[in-house]
Amino acid sequence: MKRIPTYILLILGSITFSIPFIWTISTALKSSSEYAKEPSRLIPAHPDFSNFAKAWTALPFPTFVWNTIFVTVICTIAQVVTGSLVAYGFSRFTFKWRNFLFFTMLATMMLPGQVTQIPVFLVWRKLHAIDTFFPLIVPAFFGGGAFNIFLLRQFFLSIPRELDEAAMLDGAGFVRIWWRILMPLSGPAVASVALFSFLSHWDAFEAPLIYLNSPEKYTVSIGLRMFQDSYGTNFEQVMAASLVHILPTILLFFVCQRYFLKGITLSGMGGK
């Protein structure tokens, strides 16, 4: 009984928040002639699934999907590992210039990428890495950006130090403490960083656009933009392609929830 207001809020909220998605589905299910005549109707009069097939076959999407999975999976793993190492360094150690370096790291996100786009490109050209996946993947091996590092640092800082000290007394080294204490105790945080980095690489457009030239190396997000056209965009196909594009992320998100369920990670800690 107590839960009824919660459910009402949840259901109302879900409806409101699903509107953009519902509209995407609705448009994807309209035939081009129906979209031309009734672009604003919510429920298509004659649901038409052919847009999915059309969008899928208009471009070599299987190749694009494979490329995107390749880049995204490597980046996500690399980013979680290196990002948490760096966060561990910033949160658990005192060393010279730590605060200065930490602010420098934060500062790297404050300069809009547009003005460093060409200079960064020139660095990669010097490394002969244009039209390869290196420019997309390698940054993930260097901590993967300030966002992840800062986020994980915040979580690491909220875990009591007594736990590391106890482990250290038991003879654990720093790497072991990072892997066996901080990472498991930050389960939801690590899961969110993994999720965010998956999503951001899955949707990444700028870097693939700038660094990839060969269509056989393209990612899905470049393919999606191809449907936009100066001579009138086929919105039904854009929407259908977008749905195909986000389907894996929805599934992943749903599965990831396992790490957000109360009590799994922290039961051990409460008893310590």
Place this chain on the structure above:
Amino acid sequence: MNVHRLCIALITLFACGCSTELGAGKINIRYMAWGNPEQMALEEQLCEKFNLENPDIHVKFLKVPGTAYLNKSIVMLASDTAADVMRVDHYNFANLQKKGFFLDLTDLTKADPDWNESDFFPQTIDECKVNGHVYGLNVLFGGTVIYYNKTMMARAGVEDPYVSWSKGRWNYDRFVDIATKLTKKDGNGKYIQFGTAIPVFPSWTPMLYGFGGDFLNSSHTKSALSDPAAVAGLQFISDLRYKYACAPTLAQSSNSAFTFESGKLGMSFDWMGMTPRYRKAVKDFEWDVVPIPTGPVSGQTIVKGNQLVIPSHCKNPKAAWRFARFITSAKIEQLLYVKNRRCFPTRIEVASSKEFSDGTLPPSQIHTFIGAVQGGKQLPIDNRWAEWTTAMNNELDLLWNGREKNAKVVADRATKVIDKVLTEEPGW
């Protein structure tokens, strides 16, 4: 641990990613363009055709999404990694040319016995020339015309615009008259059909030209929008919406509510390149094209193309030239512009061929296209175009959204911002 194995797998994958298939012993060049998936598929075929016919060259086609094309082009040009042949929209041609990014093709044209300037419509050559030197080959050239819904006209019992045109009475008075008659509301006072629509910039320019107005003075140093003729043109465009109420407001037309293919719009100013789309999307009404109505001063429309350029750092300009020539050859123009009706051929021979005049599929009045190109006027596109048009359009927004109904007031504001841009040294 399997880390070792994973590393090897990764390195292998990277190595695959890095190797580019080089045609053995061939000159490898790259061609970059944008377009929707269908257009890209067609150009891909052209590349394959070229590779078959030219065993010593291999062209690789780089497709780039249109909305990000300029961004990518700039990064590539600035880092000397641009494709050997790239398509550039004329809007950006002058600006990029001025930075010295493009190869001067004049010598290549002179050395090529098969390339004669007189084979092409002079307008298409003009666009590619800077101070008498050729910097590009024109493709996807075209102008705006009026697409109209024949079925809607017949139902409303108004004279077919094409008949009016052939009788020499196709002017803006008649245009407004027809548009007003075609505009309809339902029982609740909600509009269900409009006679015409104010197109996006720059497709409304023919109306400005028709009243004798222009954007800039002849030397492109000052705004000409405050001249009475230009003000009259702008006022007329605004009046379509707020005085005659025969064109939807921005709010009414948002969300593609009154597109031409919806069948709820009588007459639409649009580029010739829309033909393939309308052929595909329009199923339940008949349509055709007619020239722009004659205004108090002229009935000129606007013309514009894209250019195939060779970057100045290109290592194989001769191979690149051969490919650019191939794309602009009569054979390929037949395919692009006659069979697929994508824009308009640059070669007079192709435009005057019997196949081009074939009107079995709509539109049937093909000579409308030829007339539009022959009588068309170029937009004043220079190296500051993006900047002054953005500034101008911001002011014109006031007129288009009805916040200000007096065109003179808005034109004066636009003049001020345009002049500010033009008097400033470029680069600030």
Place this chain on the structure above:
Amino acid sequence: MVKKPSKKRLIDRQEFWGFLFICPWLIGFLIFTVGPMISSLVLSLYKYDLANAKFVGFENYRRLCTEDPLFWKSLKNTALYALLTVPLGIFGSLLVALLLNQPVKGVRLFRTLFYLPSMVPAVASALVWQWVFNADNGILNQALAFIGLPNIEWLQNEKFTLYAFVIMSLWGIGGQRMIIFLAGLQGIPESYYEAARLDGAGTLAQFRHITLPCLSPVMFFNLVLGLVGAFQVFTSAYIMTSGGPNNASLFYSLYIFRNGFEYFKLGKASAMAWILFAILLGFTLIQFALSKKWVHYEGEAK
């Protein structure tokens, strides 16, 4: 491995290991970031249009501040946007996170539904929002009509456009920030609440004395990142309104992009970027200074 290190050895090892752990970032920074950052700083002192570069000192900065009304307009738009969206976003996503942290059936599904708007790709969402904000029959105006309010031309009337973007940002409160709060909520040991309940603390007191302090590190994160994100808002304005009408949605990053990639004023664009950099760094430093008063870290390295 040394079993029981002396205090002195531990500090030595701290210096070394700390540096070692941040090395991945430091090396990446030195190779890929520091050079381009310096070059853009240098560029901001030049008048550069991709073809010609001329050293002009601080002239780009002076011209921006004294001769460019659009610079101020874009800064004002962006600041107003940040002022509205950052607090709204943080409180909204905290509320949603609290709601979605309830142990109810189907909570996974609800979380997914709340997160959905953040997954819809930008190309698709532009169209979605045009439909939501459509003046004639958009869903938002229908809702307004339902409670008796007049139609608003959200994207056509310059008075409302900025607020349309603020409303649009509300659909993001079920997104990234909410997940971060949720992760933070999950990290609060249940034993804290049990102890508080034994002391007879009510729900509100528990929230104030346990939840809020324990969430303060992620709250702080969301505040810093929220501000940085709001000041760099770009894609939605670029795709939906391209800055109009009458520059009402000309955001700072959009204006940088235009100057750099449409007008080829790379010196000016760099100067603008560095002004934004200075603003954001200033705000962040202030936030860090203030954070000592309210952010509570369990495991801070002293």
